[in-house]
Amino acid sequence: MARILAAVARGDFPAADGSTTVVPQPNARDAGVLAFTAHSVIFTDEDPDWVRSALAATRCDPLAASMNPAFLMTLMARTGRRMNDTIDLLTYAPALPGAPEVELRELDDPEHPRVVRARKFRHDVRVWSADGGVLILGRGVAGRREAAIEVEEKARGRGLGRQLALAARHLTPDPVVWAQQPPGNARSVRTFQQAGYRPVGSEALMVAH
Secondary structure (H helix, E strand, C coil): CHHHHHHHHCCCCCCCCCEEEEECCCCCCCEEEEEECCEEEEECCCCHHHHHHHHHCCCCCHHHHHHCHHHHHHHHHHHCEEECCCCEEEEEEECCCCCCCCCCEEECCCCCHHHHHHCCCCEEEEEEEECCEEEEEEECHHHCEEEEEEECHHHCCCCHHHHHHHHHHHHCCCCEEEEEECCCCHHHHHHHHHCCCEEEEEEEEEEEC
8 A cells, every 4th residue: 555655646547547455554543545547546454355345336337336336335334434524635745855935833732632632633643723724734545745724714815724734734744644624625725726725536445434
């Protein structure tokens, strides 16, 4: 899984041949589905033959089967897992040198609500606050560095979300930083794209109950 993500970050995508790659879970926490252009990657410890049979039994366009709700429900029932809220748009951006343009203060409080929530889905979590917003960095699927942001209602409309998303590119110690946005949250999608994040596919992350 880590090799696939590293290749995607270099612009080397899985072959757009309509096939499905099944790989083991990178850890006990993370399982799910990544859908790229005409190629799906399913990371699960279930039998690959069972996965392919379940996909074939899904009544829809084969290219859409891995993200079809019927297949996702079947996979969740088989694994005893639940969706992490929704299917996300998966994006990434290369790291940038220098300091962020927005003033940030790192939160060193393991009981802070944002830290507690972030640690359910990530490890090596760090959180920074700005005037009206929060930036979270942590390691998610296969150890990739992920960014998430929150902007208070009163602080919206002045570009703070873009500044926080851009700050993640300055603060990541890795070559790239990843971020997920629900496609229906058009404001969030625009914010990350304005900060230079490139959409690469969709992701359905499944977590243990």
